[in-house]
Amino acid sequence: MSLSPLGRVPTIRDVAAAAGVSIGTASKALNGRGKLRPETRERVLAAARQLGFRPNTLAQGLLSGRTYTVGLITSDSFGRFSIPVMLGAEDALGAGQISVFMCDTRDDPIRERHHLQTLLARRVDGILVTGRRTEPRPSIGTELPVPVVYAMTQSTDPSDFSVIPDDFGGGQLATRHLLAMGRRRIGHITGPERFQAARLRADGMRQVLAEAGYEIAGGGPLFGEWSEEWGRQGVDILLRAEPRIDAVFCGSDQIARGVAEILRERGRRIPDDVALVGFDNWEAMAVGCRPPLTTVDMNLGEVGRVAAEHLLAAIAGNASGGGVKAIPCQLVVRESTGPVSPRAN
């Protein structure tokens, strides 16, 4: 791609020379400011087009007081959870011609502070903070000169605004689906109880079951780790506690993978004998499962988009105030759930 007939980045000086006007006149014409004769303005714009001149965004930033940049700070090393959030945010920001500085703190407060200082020195218009978990985290700062919105993580400061997935609703969705498929003895194998997400998903499940007159099979949720290995262990514990289970709702797709593997080895057919639902809709895990996994998608792209829209509104002077907004999850149905098989009844 040739950038300019000049063979280098054209400057406003080149445009002025080509149009036969002063630099001041060229500047007025390009910025749409000041009084100029229409033909002069047109001559400058034609010269700019011909030379491939692009206004210097830096200089514009100094003039307008806005830089049309936003900082994205993540503690997740841009991992599985923060990336979809980031892509959703990029969609919303890109539509507003805003570029995104990415800053990875790797969960290190010193790196976080350094990135924050750098972003402020670069005069970003606002900051998005994202993470790998929905756990509340300390505010990145309450007296910052630019608006901040949290996505997929939440600030402990009630004056900050956070957008997170609705884990409680996700647990409800999965459970309603299993009930609709005729399942009644539904176990729950999930991550560590110290995770708010694990507790909320279990609570959502419990509430839907209670309304239908049921309880979590096997005596309650089995809290453990976010791993396949725990899924393999947990399902054996569950089968001992309640051998007649007809469904398992898992707190993550990785756990569900381990559960699927052991159910198969124990001769339980999925979904005929036991239906299986995961959480995350982690494509590679869910589709690679035998059979492919029904799972709860957290709509992380939407989490990012909504957070970015709130940030844009705050930049424009319409801050949301403090609070937490939960984005609904969505059930993705694959082969691991189905109606109770006639043979199984």
Added chain:
Amino acid sequence: MSLSPLGRVPTIRDVAAAAGVSIGTASKALNGRGKLRPETRERVLAAARQLGFRPNTLAQGLLSGRTYTVGLITSDSFGRFSIPVMLGAEDALGAGQISVFMCDTRDDPIRERHHLQTLLARRVDGILVTGRRTEPRPSIGTELPVPVVYAMTQSTDPSDFSVIPDDFGGGQLATRHLLAMGRRRIGHITGPERFQAARLRADGMRQVLAEAGYEIAGGGPLFGEWSEEWGRQGVDILLRAEPRIDAVFCGSDQIARGVAEILRERGRRIPDDVALVGFDNWEAMAVGCRPPLTTVDMNLGEVGRVAAEHLLAAIAGNASGGGVKAIPCQLVVRESTGPVSPRAN
């Protein structure tokens, strides 16, 4: 975090007022330019510290002709391959106080062009281009006003500089390890033959086997898909072609997961009867495997770091010229490989 005793972003005007000097004097002191008495300079710097004044990076950029920003363009939606590359690049660039604009093209040439224009308008010092595959791609532009380096993807234009993982060497590593473990009938199940990475890994394997007097078991590499499902299918094809295989080298960890599952179902113990090596060192896949998977790590962080260092050198005026640099892979040994079991012989 309170930014300033003023309750807003302090300007050079505030610093000058606090130090009792003119704005011009404050500027000289802060930029280390011009002649000033040491005590004046010290008074300005003290005032700046006290007010939490940070020089405006935008204004500095206009003065120095450098913005200390770099654009990172990816076609991978910041996926599994581009993220480690990006983190490595961020390490190298961050050390040079450079901030990174992220631009996701989602494999769309129109988005790519838009991002490129935006980055140039923002006067980035250089551009990194990364992708999800090592396949050659069209140059992003050969007459750009800033240097460009490709990472984890390569430009078809020989005047561009690209940094990619050494897939051929990765195939060699895996095969040498299996030979050292006493394996002799080694099959290869991998991705589509149209992928350069799949061909190079198979070539590396073939060369090491040939030097030791062996061939790929089962009549040659089984090219298929980059999926678990293909691993499950491929290993049955391989077992029919050569029932006595004692090892399988897989072109990806996902393929290896499918192979492991079926080997277990066919009563073949891993690693006692059949050793298994994957490719990618995709942590969740490799560690979740039963048993955990020995695999080839492409050192993508190093790919990103080296690419960023070449970009920094080019920005400083020391361009590398065109060419492709291959970064060595690394074997990560877990339980799926081991010496041939005494029982198995």
